[in-house]
Amino acid sequence: MPTPAAEVRRLLVDLQVSAHSNLIGVLQEVQERFGYLPAPALVEISRRARIPLSRIWGVVTFYAQFYTEPRGRHTIRCCRGTACHVKGAARVLDAVKRELAIAEGESTPDLLFYLETVACLGTCFLAPVMMIGNTYYGLLNPQKVARILRSYRTDAR
Amino acid sequence: MRALTSVEDLERVRAELLSRPAPETAIRVCSTGCRALGALEVCDALEAEIAKRGAGEQVRVIRTGCHGLCAGAVVVLIDPQGIFYQRVSPEDAAEIVEETCLHGRIIPRLCWSADGEPAPLQRDLPFYQHQTRVVLRNCGVIDPRSLEQALARGAYSAAARALSGTSPEQVIEEVLTSGLRGRGGAGFPTGRKWQFARAAPGQPKYVICNADEGDPGAFMDRALLEGDPHLVIEGMIIGAYAIGSHQGFIYVRAEYPIAIEHTEIALAQAREAGLLGENILGAGFSFDIEVRKGAGAFVCGEETALIASIEGRRGMPRARPPFPAASGLWGKPTNINNVETWANVPRIMEQGGETYATIGSPGSKGTKIFALAGRVRNTGLVEVPMGATLRQIIFDIGGGIPRGRRFKAAQMGGPSGGCVPARYLDLPIDYDSVKEVGAIMGSGGLIVMDEATCMVDIARFFTDFVQQESCGKCAPCRIGTRRMLEILARITSGQGEAADIDRLQRLGHMIADTSLCGLGQTAPNPVLSTIHHFGDEYEAHAAARRCQAGVCQALIGYRVLEDRCTGCGLCLKACPVGAITGEEKQPHTILAAVCIKCGTCRDRCRFDAIIVE
Numbered sequence: 001m002p003t004p005a006a007e008v009r010r011l012l013v014d015l016q017v018s019a020h021s022n023l024i025g026v027l028q029e030v031q032e033r034f035g036y037l038p039a040p041a042l043v044e045i046s047r048r049a050r051i052p053l054s055r056i057w058g059v060v061t062f063y064a065q066f067y068t069e070p071r072g073r074h075t076i077r078c079c080r081g082t083a084c085h086v087k088g089a090a091r092v093l094d095a096v097k098r099e100l101a102i103a104e105g106e107s108t109p110d111l112l113f114y115l116e117t118v119a120c121l122g123t124c125f126l127a128p129v130m131m132i133g134n135t136y137y138g139l140l141n142p143q144k145v146a147r148i149l150r151s152y153r154t155d156a157r
Numbered sequence: 158m159r160a161l162t163s164v165e166d167l168e169r170v171r172a173e174l175l176s177r178p179a180p181e182t183a184i185r186v187c188s189t190g191c192r193a194l195g196a197l198e199v200c201d202a203l204e205a206e207i208a209k210r211g212a213g214e215q216v217r218v219i220r221t222g223c224h225g226l227c228a229g230a231v232v233v234l235i236d237p238q239g240i241f242y243q244r245v246s247p248e249d250a251a252e253i254v255e256e257t258c259l260h261g262r263i264i265p266r267l268c269w270s271a272d273g274e275p276a277p278l279q280r281d282l283p284f285y286q287h288q289t290r291v292v293l294r295n296c297g298v299i300d301p302r303s304l305e306q307a308l309a310r311g312a313y314s315a316a317a318r319a320l321s322g323t324s325p326e327q328v329i330e331e332v333l334t335s336g337l338r339g340r341g342g343a344g345f346p347t348g349r350k351w352q353f354a355r356a357a358p359g360q361p362k363y364v365i366c367n368a369d370e371g372d373p374g375a376f377m378d379r380a381l382l383e384g385d386p387h388l389v390i391e392g393m394i395i396g397a398y399a400i401g402s403h404q405g406f407i408y409v410r411a412e413y414p415i416a417i418e419h420t421e422i423a424l425a426q427a428r429e430a431g432l433l434g435e436n437i438l439g440a441g442f443s444f445d446i447e448v449r450k451g452a453g454a455f456v457c458g459e460e461t462a463l464i465a466s467i468e469g470r471r472g473m474p475r476a477r478p479p480f481p482a483a484s485g486l487w488g489k490p491t492n493i494n495n496v497e498t499w500a501n502v503p504r505i506m507e508q509g510g511e512t513y514a515t516i517g518s519p520g521s522k523g524t525k526i527f528a529l530a531g532r533v534r535n536t537g538l539v540e541v542p543m544g545a546t547l548r549q550i551i552f553d554i555g556g557g558i559p560r561g562r563r564f565k566a567a568q569m570g571g572p573s574g575g576c577v578p579a580r581y582l583d584l585p586i587d588y589d590s591v592k593e594v595g596a597i598m599g600s601g602g603l604i605v606m607d608e609a610t611c612m613v614d615i616a617r618f619f620t621d622f623v624q625q626e627s628c629g630k631c632a633p634c635r636i637g638t639r640r641m642l643e644i645l646a647r648i649t650s651g652q653g654e655a656a657d658i659d660r661l662q663r664l665g666h667m668i669a670d671t672s673l674c675g676l677g678q679t680a681p682n683p684v685l686s687t688i689h690h691f692g693d694e695y696e697a698h699a700a701a702r703r704c705q706a707g708v709c710q711a712l713i714g715y716r717v718l719e720d721r722c723t724g725c726g727l728c729l730k731a732c733p734v735g736a737i738t739g740e741e742k743q744p745h746t747i748l749a750a751v752c753i754k755c756g757t758c759r760d761r762c763r764f765d766a767i768i769v770e
Contacts, residue, residue, distance in 0.1 A: 023469030
């Protein structure tokens with residue numbers, strides 16, 4: 001996915017990136033805009049914020065939420081928290097993998113979905129839970145998962 | 158709202174808000190936690206029904222935070238009567254408005270019930286009867302996006318009093334008297350922490366609210382920020398005043414979008430009303446708060462890692478001392494408390510430290526919020542005095558274990574904690590007693606486990622978790638947890654040997670003794686505590702290759718009991734891989750070669766006809 005350098009520059013000017021900026025906040029904004037962190041944006045942030053690119057790279061690779069490759073439009077977050085684990089989270093995750101034929105950390109070939117697991121979504125009373133984008137889906141079982149994913153597929157068409 | 162210029166001004170506005178005519182009936186719908194089950198659609202449907210009947214003057218829908226009884230989602234409370242409805246769907250809206258709101262009639266099918274007897278009033282539910290809701294007082298009552306509603310319930314009165322009539326030293330004295338200890342896990346006395354930060358040389362000073370609630374199984378901080386954000390902000394104002402800080406941060410997990418949204422709304426409202434910013438309420442004290450979103454790293458709940466993250470660095474802990482009180486954010490004196498701790502502060506100032514300290518146990522004062530989840534009927538948020546017993550929490554409030562199974566253990570304190578077995582059901586729970594039995598209070602996550610939970614599997618689960626979340630800075634945590642995980646994986650897959658248990662213990666103690674930060678030092682707790690309390694299960698796995706609970710897939714197989722199976726076909730439909738065959742009304746069979754041992758069929762069966770061997 002090409003990212004016009006001009007667009008990167010415009011965003012960073014909008015964000016008023018400087019040496020005093022909150023680096024993680026800037027990275028979050030850039031990722032919000034482009035869906036991932038394009039390499040030219042990191043170079044530009046480094047220049048404007050006067051932070052070595054190596055340090056920015058260190059930050060980007062440390063946090064689970066940053067990624068440097070484009071991902072599927074809808075991020076599916078399967079909870080692997082304790083309550084979900086006890087109530088069958090593994091089955092839910094397996095169902096997602098089977099339905100989409102992808103593994104954790106992968107996108108579907110049509111870039112509609114990206115799958116990841118998270119430590120806990122804090123909705124343990126609805127265990128097992130997954131999130132698609134910012135929407136929670138609780139009290140899941142393999143059939144429900146298949147139904148939900150298919151509805152996204154239908155909406156996309 | 159216009160900017161309030163003085164304490165008197167605040168009280169005038171509050172009096173004015175309280176004198177406003179209220180609608181006869183308020184329908185309080187949980188629109189935060191319950192959102193996952195369609196709470197917003199319920200709100201819309203209720204509002205449409207009210208509008209259809211032209212009853213907007215008499216009945217109003219209030220979109221509140223969490224009511225606590227999350228098992229009943231979507232949960233609705235109808236005031237002034239206090240009628241409690243659960244499992245509400247948009248289809249129920251017309252009936253609720255017509256029957257209950259306009260004609261005062263109860264709808265039994267929406268009521269919580271004990272043994273088929275519906276209990277329409279919230280105050281009659283055992284779930285609420287046995288709780289002491291002090292910190293959660295406004296959660297589920299007010300619209301968290303409304304400063305007016307918070308003010309009408311007393312918000313910012315404690316901060317106003319602290320800022321105008323009390324010296325910072327007196328505030329700290331009050332918190333010391335209250336005996337408040339940090340609700341984030343370690344239980345350090347909050348007043349002492351504040352004293353250190355106040356006494357530390359250097360300016361500016363910072364206060365931080367740790368809302369990086371990462372412990373799987375804990376969601377009280379999320380509920381507080383979502384349901385009553387002004388309470389947390391007020392606590393921070395009081396703390397900042399006591400310490401002498403003018404800048405605060407709320408570090409909140411990015412996984413909590415509603416909490417972030419409500420916190421940001423509340424901060425903007427407080428700023429506009431002159432409750433944050435320059436010269437708050439004309440009392441001469443200035444303070445503001447910024448939200449920082451986490452980026453998905455469990456270790457950032459550790460205070461030095463959290464500070465590194467706010468500074469824009471990799472969230473790795475460093476050795477202490479120096480403690481943040483002396484050298485924290487950007488090398489300046491910094492005080493970090495977690496959400497629930499901050500939320501307790503206004504309550505202390507309202508009633509005085511001495512009165513606050515009348516609730517609780519000798520060493521732990523006040524109330525504690527527990528997130529009750531796992532194999533328990535009434536999952537949800539529970540607030541009880543410190544010193545309540547597990548039996549009160551799990552059975553009186555939680556309603557016990559579903560499906561007639563037996564209670565086995567409660568996991569407390571998340572990945573840093575341990576399992577408390579059934580023989581400690583009557584132990585009064587506070588910081589010190591929990592520690593004595595090998596767990597920790599932690600942030601208050603309480604996962605209930607029954608006989609169908611395998612303790613070795615749970616230990617493996619938590620070790621896998623800390624292994625993935627270890628930041629990698631120190632070797633004991635990075636390498637040690639990986640070795641522990643390998644051993645546990647071996648045991649649960651039927652490749653273990655008797656000596657493995659001893660290896661786990663030796664490794665565990667070494668990791669606990671030599672790791673850099675709290676994450677590593679406590680990482681072996683789930684393993685060590687389960688070996689201590691459930692050593693026989695480890696032996697059964699390692700020596701006899703058996704998993705009594707029927708969880709570890711390599712050690713089990715599923716079978717249908719022919720005399721119990723009614724051939725209803727539920728399991729056949731539920732099986733994700735089509736491993737079940739059988740004619741209608743005839744006993745079914747599981748094809749062992751196809752079965753992936755997921756257990757869906759056993760959970761689905763209504764006749765207990767599927768067993769694990």
